[in-house]
Amino acid sequence: xxxxxxxxxxxxxxxxxxxxxxxxxxxxxxxxxxxxxxxxxxxxxxxxxxxxxxxxxxxxxxxxxxxxxxxxxxxxxxxxxxxxxxxxxxxxxxxxxxxxxxxxxxxxxxxxxxxxxxxxxxxxxxxxxxxxxxxxxxxxxxxxxxxxxxxxxxxxxxxxxxxxxxxxxxxxxxxxxxxxxxxxxxxxxxxxxxxxxxxxxxxxxxxxxxxxxxxxxxxxxxxxxxxxxxxxxxxxxxxxxxxxxxxxxxxxxxxxxxxxxxxxxxxxxxxxxxxxxxxxxxxxxxxxxxxxxxxxxxxx
Amino acid sequence: xxxxxxxxxxxxxxxxxxxxxxxxxxxxxxxxxxxxxxxxxxxxxxxxxxxxxxxxxxxxxxxxxxxxxxxxxxxxxxxxxxxxxxxxxxxxxxxxxxxxxxxxxxxxxxxxxxxxxxxxxxxxxxxxxxxxxxxxxxxxxxxxxxxxxxxxxxxxxxxxxxxxxxxxxxxxxxxxxxxxxxxxxxxxxxxxxxxxxxxxxxxxxxxxxxxxxxxxxxxxxxxxxxxxxxxxxxxxxxxxxxxxxxxxxxxxxxxxxxxxxxxxxxxxxxxxxxxxxxxxxxxxxxxxxxxxxxxxxxxx
Numbered sequence: 001x002x003x004x005x006x007x008x009x010x011x012x013x014x015x016x017x018x019x020x021x022x023x024x025x026x027x028x029x030x031x032x033x034x035x036x037x038x039x040x041x042x043x044x045x046x047x048x049x050x051x052x053x054x055x056x057x058x059x060x061x062x063x064x065x066x067x068x069x070x071x072x073x074x075x076x077x078x079x080x081x082x083x084x085x086x087x088x089x090x091x092x093x094x095x096x097x098x099x100x101x102x103x104x105x106x107x108x109x110x111x112x113x114x115x116x117x118x119x120x121x122x123x124x125x126x127x128x129x130x131x132x133x134x135x136x137x138x139x140x141x142x143x144x145x146x147x148x149x150x151x152x153x154x155x156x157x158x159x160x161x162x163x164x165x166x167x168x169x170x171x172x173x174x175x176x177x178x179x180x181x182x183x184x185x186x187x188x189x190x191x192x193x194x195x196x197x198x199x200x201x202x203x204x205x206x207x208x209x210x211x212x213x214x215x216x217x218x219x220x221x222x223x224x225x226x227x228x229x230x231x232x233x234x235x236x237x238x239x240x241x242x243x244x245x246x247x248x249x250x251x252x253x254x255x256x257x258x259x260x261x262x263x264x265x266x267x268x269x270x271x272x273x274x275x276x277x278x279x280x281x282x283x284x285x286x287x288x289x290x291x292x293x294x295x296x297x298x299x300x
Numbered sequence: 301x302x303x304x305x306x307x308x309x310x311x312x313x314x315x316x317x318x319x320x321x322x323x324x325x326x327x328x329x330x331x332x333x334x335x336x337x338x339x340x341x342x343x344x345x346x347x348x349x350x351x352x353x354x355x356x357x358x359x360x361x362x363x364x365x366x367x368x369x370x371x372x373x374x375x376x377x378x379x380x381x382x383x384x385x386x387x388x389x390x391x392x393x394x395x396x397x398x399x400x401x402x403x404x405x406x407x408x409x410x411x412x413x414x415x416x417x418x419x420x421x422x423x424x425x426x427x428x429x430x431x432x433x434x435x436x437x438x439x440x441x442x443x444x445x446x447x448x449x450x451x452x453x454x455x456x457x458x459x460x461x462x463x464x465x466x467x468x469x470x471x472x473x474x475x476x477x478x479x480x481x482x483x484x485x486x487x488x489x490x491x492x493x494x495x496x497x498x499x500x501x502x503x504x505x506x507x508x509x510x511x512x513x514x515x516x517x518x519x520x521x522x523x524x525x526x527x528x529x530x531x532x533x534x535x536x537x538x539x540x541x542x543x544x545x546x547x548x549x550x551x552x553x554x555x556x557x558x559x560x561x562x563x564x565x566x567x568x569x570x571x572x573x574x575x576x577x578x579x580x581x582x583x584x585x586x587x588x589x590x591x592x593x594x595x596x597x598x599x600x
Contacts, residue, residue, distance in 0.1 A: 183521040204504035216518035216595045221483040
């Protein structure tokens with residue numbers, strides 16, 4: 001069953017201590033879609049400017065991403081230039097929202113009936129806007145960011161009550177709950193509305209909680225991060241793609257989280273979406289097996 | 301087979317946002333011994349002052365810890381007073397090394413023949429001193445701290461080459477290797493001398509590396525940390541206690557790490573060594589099973 005992904009599509013210029021790339025395809029919807037398409041048909045809703053390279057749209061289509069919802073309007077595509085330091089902390093060097101500033105997602109009748117939706121990292125009012133248009137949801141999830149948790153808290157809190165899953169990173173989880181300890185913060189999030197709260201901790205792995213269950217997974221120990229951009233979106237995209245068409249059971253969720261963690265670990269081994277673009281299901285499953293071998297608790 | 305533990309014995313006064321205790325039994329040797337005694341006979345070598353409460357020595361003996369190496373000399377016992385903030389960062393409010401200042405561990409002929417030894421958090425020259433006295437070691441491990449890694453680096457680096465296991469926390473591992481990423485830091489440590497490097501990450505779990513193997517475990521998600529004092533020593537004590545008399549295989553090591561992680565998670569649920577003092581093997585194994593249930597990677 002199909003997955004709707006709403007978010008940003010951008011042109012990213014990225015510097016890390018290990019290299020740099022300029023104006024590569026980026027944005028939350030891009031990473032989520034390129035990750036999710038391995039598991040389910042994906043429809044992407046986003047806005048691009050008149051400067052958006054046709055080659056990128058073609059590449060997405062070739063990867064099976066339905067780009068009918070990729071609206072091209074006059075103006076510049078969202079551009080971000082950032083630099084990561086050795087500790088993978090990002091600094092924004094340049095930001096031009098371009099046509100994303102006036103993004104107003106409008107779903108077609110067909111898109112409204114897609115049963116799974118990931119509301120990527122966009123303003124809570126846009127996430128609400130999309131949610132109201134959906135007609136027959138089975139699993140809906142969202143992401144967010146520090147700014148919106150701080151400045152649009154009320155709107156985001158009301159959205160949470162309608163979510164099946166919420167994906168946050170460690171600092172967002174702390175900000176939203178006011179709790180420093182991440183185990184407690186994750187458990188608390190699961191009482192704030194969503195059926196399941198998923199908190200990503202970078203190299204330290206991921207925590208998930210529902211009202212009565214808990215799951216904890218370490219990070220896959222990759223040799224060298226090249227560029228952390230998009231890891232969180234690749235995680236959420238994979239998880240939603242895996243769950244689309246499956247029962248939202250705790251076992252399926254834990255499997256989904258494991259696969260997502262592995263997909264994110266592969267994403268960050270090259271710049272931009274390079275690894276995701278050429279990724280196969282077999283690549284992901286191979287690393288899942290390696291991951292199990294080095295992190296399986298031993299039966300006592 | 302028996303385990304020799306050399307380290308400090310102290311009287312600790314501890315404040316956390318969740319309560320406080322005054323002059324409770326503390327020190328690296330104490331926590332390590334109380335944890336290890338569940339798995340193997342323990343002989344403790346440490347120094348105490350004339351003010352050391354007889355009740356504490358009696359309690360240790362009652363728990364099966366051989367205190368023949370607990371030398372009482374004239375003067376005050378090592379005292380530490382510390383306060384933890386909400387993020388579990390410690391601040392030392394008062395420190396009196398007392399008789400620990402002139403601690404010179406001297407092993408009896410019997411102690412020299414104990415095949416397993418944990419060189420707790422003491423000066424590298426004292427760790428070397430003990431190592432030179434040991435006659436028939438099978439597994440020897442050490443801990444350290446930021447000060448000694450900074451100020452006695454050469455001595456500590458030479459000690460490392462003689463260790464089977466080294467236990468460090470995240471900041472110590474970064475300091476010693478100069479590598480921020482903990483997966484890489486742990487792998488690097490395993491090339492600096494010890495057969496196995498074990499890096500403890502608090503709530504994020506633990507990493508272990510040998511030259512050709514890797515293991516990663518998340519933290520056990522406890523509800524509320526009351527007092528993190530001694531968690532690292534309880535971890536190391538449990539691991540060495542479990543391995544004493546077992547083959548130092550990778551599977552046994554992973555089992556040991558898992559049990560140690562659980563023992564540390566129990567330790568910090570009450571103040572000082574209160575939980576460790578009354579802990580049974582059954583308590584630890586029960587939580588190990590619960591831990592497996594919430595952190596087992598799912599077979600795909």
